Amino acid sequence: xxxxxxxxxxxxxxxxxxxxxxxxxxxxxxxxxxxxxxxxxxxxxxxxxxxxxxxxxxxxxxxxxxxxxxxxxxxxxxxxxxxxxxxxxxxxxxxxxxxxxxxxxxxxxxxxxxxxxxxxxxxxxxxxxxxxxxxxxxxxxxxxxxxxxxxxxxxxxxxxxxxxxxxxxxxxxxxxxxxxxxxxxxxxxxxxxxxxxxxxxxxxxxxxxxxxxxxxxxxxxxxxxxxxxxxxxxxxxxxxxxxxxxxxxxxxxxxxxxxxxxxxxxxxxxxxxxxxxxxxxxxxxxxxxxxxxxxxxxxxxxxxxxxxxxxxxxxxxxxxxxxxxxxxxxxxxxxxxxxxxxxxxxxxxxxxxxxxxxxxxxxxxxxxxxxxxxxxxxxxxxxxxxxxxxxxxxxxxxxxxxxxxxxxxxxxxxxxxxxxxxxxxxxxxxxxxxxxxxxxxxxxxxxxxxxxxxxxxxxxxxxxxxxxxxxxxxxxxxxxxxxxxxxxxxxxxxxxxxxxxxxxxxxxxxxxxxxxxxxxxxxxxxxxxxxxxxxxxxxxxxxxxxxxxxxxxxxxxxxxxxxxxxxxxxxxxxxxxxxxxxxxxxxxxxxxxxxxxxxxxxxxxxxxxxxxxxxxxxxxxxxxxxxxxxxxxxxxxxxxxxxxxxxxxxxxxx
Amino acid sequence: xxxxxxxxxxxxxxxxxxxxxxxxxxxxxxxxxxxxxxxxxxxxxxxxxxxxxxxxxxxxxxx
Amino acid sequence: xxxxxxxxxxxxxxxxxxxxxxxxxxxxxxxxxxxxxxxxxxxxxxxxxxxxxxxxxxxxxxxxxxxxxxxxxxxxxxxxxxxxxxxxxxxxxxxxxxxxxxxxxxxxxxxxxxxxxxxxxxxxxxxxxxxxxxxx
Numbered sequence: 001x002x003x004x005x006x007x008x009x010x011x012x013x014x015x016x017x018x019x020x021x022x023x024x025x026x027x028x029x030x031x032x033x034x035x036x037x038x039x040x041x042x043x044x045x046x047x048x049x050x051x052x053x054x055x056x057x058x059x060x061x062x063x064x065x066x067x068x069x070x071x072x073x074x075x076x077x078x079x080x081x082x083x084x085x086x087x088x089x090x091x092x093x094x095x096x097x098x099x100x101x102x103x104x105x106x107x108x109x110x111x112x113x114x115x116x117x118x119x120x121x122x123x124x125x126x127x128x129x130x131x132x133x134x135x136x137x138x139x140x141x142x143x144x145x146x147x148x149x150x151x152x153x154x155x156x157x158x159x160x161x162x163x164x165x166x167x168x169x170x171x172x173x174x175x176x177x178x179x180x181x182x183x184x185x186x187x188x189x190x191x192x193x194x195x196x197x198x199x200x201x202x203x204x205x206x207x208x209x210x211x212x213x214x215x216x217x218x219x220x221x222x223x224x225x226x227x228x229x230x231x232x233x234x235x236x237x238x239x240x241x242x243x244x245x246x247x248x249x250x251x252x253x254x255x256x257x258x259x260x261x262x263x264x265x266x267x268x269x270x271x272x273x274x275x276x277x278x279x280x281x282x283x284x285x286x287x288x289x290x291x292x293x294x295x296x297x298x299x300x301x302x303x304x305x306x307x308x309x310x311x312x313x314x315x316x317x318x319x320x321x322x323x324x325x326x327x328x329x330x331x332x333x334x335x336x337x338x339x340x341x342x343x344x345x346x347x348x349x350x351x352x353x354x355x356x357x358x359x360x361x362x363x364x365x366x367x368x369x370x371x372x373x374x375x376x377x378x379x380x381x382x383x384x385x386x387x388x389x390x391x392x393x394x395x396x397x398x399x400x401x402x403x404x405x406x407x408x409x410x411x412x413x414x415x416x417x418x419x420x421x422x423x424x425x426x427x428x429x430x431x432x433x434x435x436x437x438x439x440x441x442x443x444x445x446x447x448x449x450x451x452x453x454x455x456x457x458x459x460x461x462x463x464x465x466x467x468x469x470x471x472x473x474x475x476x477x478x479x480x481x482x483x484x485x486x487x488x489x490x491x492x493x494x495x496x497x498x499x500x501x502x503x504x505x506x507x508x509x510x511x512x513x514x515x516x517x518x519x520x521x522x523x524x525x526x527x528x529x530x531x532x533x534x535x536x537x538x539x540x541x542x543x544x545x546x547x548x549x550x551x552x553x554x555x556x557x558x559x560x561x562x563x564x565x566x567x568x569x570x571x572x573x574x575x576x577x578x579x580x581x582x583x584x585x586x587x588x589x590x591x592x593x594x595x596x597x598x599x600x601x602x603x604x605x606x607x608x609x610x611x612x613x614x615x616x617x618x619x620x621x622x623x624x625x626x627x628x629x630x631x632x633x634x635x636x637x638x639x640x641x642x643x644x645x646x647x648x649x650x651x652x653x654x
Numbered sequence: 655x656x657x658x659x660x661x662x663x664x665x666x667x668x669x670x671x672x673x674x675x676x677x678x679x680x681x682x683x684x685x686x687x688x689x690x691x692x693x694x695x696x697x698x699x700x701x702x703x704x705x706x707x708x709x710x711x712x713x714x715x716x717x
Numbered sequence: 718x719x720x721x722x723x724x725x726x727x728x729x730x731x732x733x734x735x736x737x738x739x740x741x742x743x744x745x746x747x748x749x750x751x752x753x754x755x756x757x758x759x760x761x762x763x764x765x766x767x768x769x770x771x772x773x774x775x776x777x778x779x780x781x782x783x784x785x786x787x788x789x790x791x792x793x794x795x796x797x798x799x800x801x802x803x804x805x806x807x808x809x810x811x812x813x814x815x816x817x818x819x820x821x822x823x824x825x826x827x828x829x830x831x832x833x834x835x836x837x838x839x840x841x842x843x844x845x846x847x848x849x850x851x852x853x
Binding site for chain 3 (some may be wrong): 186189190191193194195224226229230231300303304305306488491492493495533534538599600
Binding site (some may be wrong): 685 | 740741743748752755756759809813819822825826829830832833834837
């Protein structure tokens with residue numbers, strides 16, 4: 001309709017200018033057609049217009065009522081340019097100061113009011129717009145628009161801006177305040193999104209040559225933000241920075257990001273304009289609250305990947321550097337920090353550490369730990385030094401004090417081969433005093449010492465396997481484990497597979513320790529195909545029997561009672577009622593028991609069949625006592641529960 | 655079954671004098687049984703059928 | 718050549734026997750453990766299957782295909798659910814292969830499950846085939 005407006009036919013004036021220049025506007029190749037100078041229709045066209053540093057092409061203004069004298073005005077006008085408009089507008093410019101009063105309707109709901117003085121010693125323009133569509137605002141800056149095009153930004157902005165000291169040979173200055181309400185954006189997959197954002201932006205900038213220099217700040221007052229796995233709620237988070245905006249890009253200098261409850265980050269960054277990318281950045285923060293940092297940033301990232309999360313406390317300093325490919329270097333310094341798993345199973349306390357990482361260069365992180373614990377086991381102070389490269393992580397040999405001995409890590413190394421990480425471990429446990437160890441573990445007090453030498457454990461595809469044999473000396477005999485493998489130790493269903501051999505275990509020492517009732521003698525045992533699921537036995541094929549050889553074989557009444565009590569309530573009472581209740585100790589020839597555990601059921605057998613049952617203890621000497629079992633299928637959890645009751649029970653005094 | 659057959663034929667064509675290769679035929683995958691097994695697990699995980707009391711509960715033992 | 722024929726015949730017979738028996742062991746403690754963990758999670762995942770936020774992938778995993786269907790504050794949690802479910806599913810496929818003494822079946826088990834999850838999905842849930850999502 002507007003384009004069809006016939007004008008040239010009744011134009012009384014037709015003027016052409018190569019160039020028209022006012023304080024803030026330069027027009028080139030100008031063509032004015034008007035019916036009169038003091039009213040009537042007019043059309044002004046310019047091939048190019050330079051307005052406040054922005055070049056517009058093919059600008060055209062049509063006015064229903066146009067005058068140049070005594071004031072310049074345009075009523076019922078329509079402005080357009082290539083790629084912009086049409087925008088209805090009215091304006092007037094009056095007097096020597098060239099006082100401007102303009103009103104542009106960019107859309108039915110977006111009206112911009114501009115007032116000010118275009119000439120004089122201090123020309124200025126004030127612009128006000130309410131409830132501007134944010135998408136429209138972003139369209140003003142193509143670099144921003146291309147950066148955000150996949151995020152469908154929306155919302156409303158109230159804009160107030162004052163432009164001062166514009167014009168030739170001056171340095172124009174702009175002060176702008178933006179209040180964004182109900183701002184939101186969302187990526188197509190919804191993993192980068194914001195809703196209900198309320199942001200206050202302030203901008204203060206001066207033009208120098210072709211560049212704009214100034215300071216900008218953003219106060220995030222409300223709303224929620226999701227960026228991949230990081231979810232944040234607004235309030236108390238502010239970003240402020242000096243900046244330089246050039247034709248090539250945007251540079252942030254001396255920026256600060258205050259994160260509510262976490263701390264302050266200092267930042268510097270350089271962004272290229274086209275294509276819109278981060279060229280480089282440096283972020284630095286001091287004395288961060290690690291707990292807040294962890295709960296707000298680290299935990300969500302880990303949880304979203306199904307990784308275990310940790311409890312962290314203490315303070316940290318952070319320096320990170322970025323290039324267009326991402327992070328190039330990150331250094332984290334921890335002071336008096338503590339790390340623990342969520343259930344409190346293990347912890348590292350009093351951690352002071354410098355943890356550098358570089359993308360292209362190997363680094364050597366180190367940490368000093370004051371104390372640590374795993375389950376009930378306490379560890380003393382130790383220093384860790386590591387070497388970290390893209391395809392190799394290794395720890396230098398270290399001695400970790402444990403009780404009155406030390407755990408010597410001789411080798412701990414992870415390497416990446418064919419895209420898969422594999423690890424190797426070797427350690428020795430110096431002999432630990434068993435009384436102290438059993439006390440620390442909350443176990444019955446045991447005598448002797450425990451040492452171990454583990455020459456090689458490998459970790460391949462989620463399986464830890466022990467090369468060779470793990471030999472533990474206990475109760476004057478030994479327990480040897482072979483084929484020890486731990487499958488997915490950190491997974492949903494950690495499993496342990498092993499075969500055990502026990503030889504010449506001193507029963508007196510064992511039964512005294514577990515308060516089972518004294519048994520004198522020696523025991524051998526073999527556990528084949530032992531399988532632990534989540535650290536509990538689910539399958540094995542166990543045989544225990546008296547060791548060969550000549551040694552005293554005596555069993556106390558209490559032990560007999562306890563063994564029979566394992567068969568269920570009532571059995572023990574039977575003995576006490578019989579004449580056997582008069583004797584404290586009995587002789588025996590041999591003990592033998594097997595248990596094949598499958599599907600929660602222990603399939604039991606003894607030395608030999610005896611009537612309907614099977615003999616567990618064959619009597620010998622005077623007085624002799626044999627124990628016979630009758631139930632071959634025993635519920636394993638129930639058996640364990642009975643064993644616990646028996647060993648926990650205080651000795652019965654009669 | 656088709657799976658296993660395919661592999662058998664492969665061996666006939668290629669395993670000219672190698673008897674050892676024939677032993678590896680036990681890589682056969684029982685597709686039909688696996689489907690049934692999958693369905694049983696899916697029934698339970700998605701609770702598509704009333705939970706069957708199929709778990710063998712060992713009796714409490716009394717001697 | 719006769720020897721070879723016999724061996725092949727033997728192999729074929731073995732395979733037939735295996736097929737005739739046709740049993741896949743799934744009653745192990747490890748599998749029950751994973752199953753009950755997945756069953757407990759299902760009540761949390763079910764609304765997301767229905768809304769289309771989470772779909773059944775062609776690879777036997779679940780996929781967060783459209784987080785926009787979930788309120789912003791809960792998307793993080795759904796990501797966690799999906800990651801945990803896929804960890805359990807991987808463990809399930811691996812454990813079934815192991816329980817049957819054929820760790821190398823893991824990929825076959827996974828693809829069998831992938832088909833069955835999709836086949837058994839309720840109508841309205843999103844399923845993936847050939848990289849494309851469709852509503853069942």
